Amino acid sequence: xxxxxxxxxxxxxxxxxxxxxxxxxxxxxxxxxxxxxxxxxxxxxxxxxxxxxxxxxxxxxxxxxxxxxxxxxxxxxxxxxxxxxxxxxxxxxxxxxxxxxxxxxxxxxxxxxxxxxxxxxxxxxxxxxxxxxxxxxxxxxxxxxxxxxxxxxxxxxxxxxxxxxxxxxxxxxxxxxxxxxxxxxxxxxxxxxxxxxxxxxxxxxxxxxxxxxxxxxxxxxxxxxxxxxxxxxxxxxxxxxxxxxxxxxxxxxxxxxxxxxxxxxxxxxxxxxxxxxxxxxxxxxxxxxxxxxxxxxxxxxxxxxxxxxxxxxxxxxxxxx
Ligand SMILES: O=C(O)CCC(=O)C(=O)O
Ligand SMILES: [Fe+2]
Numbered sequence: 001x002x003x004x005x006x007x008x009x010x011x012x013x014x015x016x017x018x019x020x021x022x023x024x025x026x027x028x029x030x031x032x033x034x035x036x037x038x039x040x041x042x043x044x045x046x047x048x049x050x051x052x053x054x055x056x057x058x059x060x061x062x063x064x065x066x067x068x069x070x071x072x073x074x075x076x077x078x079x080x081x082x083x084x085x086x087x088x089x090x091x092x093x094x095x096x097x098x099x100x101x102x103x104x105x106x107x108x109x110x111x112x113x114x115x116x117x118x119x120x121x122x123x124x125x126x127x128x129x130x131x132x133x134x135x136x137x138x139x140x141x142x143x144x145x146x147x148x149x150x151x152x153x154x155x156x157x158x159x160x161x162x163x164x165x166x167x168x169x170x171x172x173x174x175x176x177x178x179x180x181x182x183x184x185x186x187x188x189x190x191x192x193x194x195x196x197x198x199x200x201x202x203x204x205x206x207x208x209x210x211x212x213x214x215x216x217x218x219x220x221x222x223x224x225x226x227x228x229x230x231x232x233x234x235x236x237x238x239x240x241x242x243x244x245x246x247x248x249x250x251x252x253x254x255x256x257x258x259x260x261x262x263x264x265x266x267x268x269x270x271x272x273x274x275x276x277x278x279x280x281x282x283x284x285x286x287x288x289x290x291x292x293x294x295x296x297x298x299x300x301x302x303x304x305x306x307x308x309x310x311x312x313x314x315x316x317x318x319x320x321x
Pocket of ligand 1 (some may be wrong): 157169171216242320
């Protein structure tokens with residue numbers, strides 16, 4: 001076996017700050033890109049986000065979802081969770097000062113990650129992606145999963161892929177997050193202070209599938225084909241679980257800014273739609289731009305999930321619908 005086969009599918013990579021001054025390390029960029037080519041997921045640590053601040057933001061999210069009356073808070077129709085989409089800094093500010101500051105930090109880390117991607121992909125312009133994300137079409141989704149204390153709980157978050165450019169995720173360490181990698185649902189390790197990074201289908205298509213948009217879910221004890229020990233998932237269900245997903249979408253005017261060569265993969269991924277329409281379509285066809293209450297699948301992913309919905313470990317498969 002070569003090193004590639006031994007490589008950790010979801011590595012932890014430290015990314016430094018100061019990238020705007022051209023200090024982006026080639027090795028770090030290559031490692032980041034490699035993980036996104038292999039599994040589509042990795043963990044990063046950035047000096048911009050301290051473990052203490054991450055905990056503070058998660059506490060603010062939990063407090064907002066459990067103790068505030070806000071029209072933004074929605075009970076999910078299928079998964080056992082409540083969530084809110086904070087589409088703007090204004091929404092974040094209204095929810096909590098800590099979430100506002102967290103959004104600010106995520107926007108900075110987004111720039112760092114996008115710059116690493118351009119360098120790791122050997123693009124001539126290290127700012128290629130950052131320039132095409134300067135409209136800040138970013139959204140925070142704060143989520144609180146209910147405790148169910150039941151062995152028959154299947155997915156706490158249904159299988160899906162994300163669909164913008166990149167997602168930066170903080171979780172409180174309650175187990176269950178899994179990715180579909182090489183035919184298995186494998187757990188994503190938890191590292192305090194680290195962010196989980198993954199790719200959405202638009203950026204994946206843009207790179208012609210080079211960077212993977214990977215199916216993921218939050219499993220429960222009755223989720224199918226899980227590689228997480230069942231006892232771990234039973235224990236996790238005894239706890240509420242809080243997470244914050246930061247979704248970055250590309251500029252809506254993007255197509256007009258690209259040369260035809262750069263445009264090809266993105267055009268194909270968009271299938272004739274505008275970026276805004278694509279986001280709406282993947283979010284379940286909601287008339288609201290950023291509403292992701294319905295999780296969509298690409299047709300390839302739907303076929304893959306259909307193949308997977310044969311039961312092997314009890315409970316309802318909770319398959320995509
Ligand atoms: O809660 C989590 O850990 C994952 C959430 C997620 O994947 C999403 O909201 O897109
Ligand atoms: Fe997701």
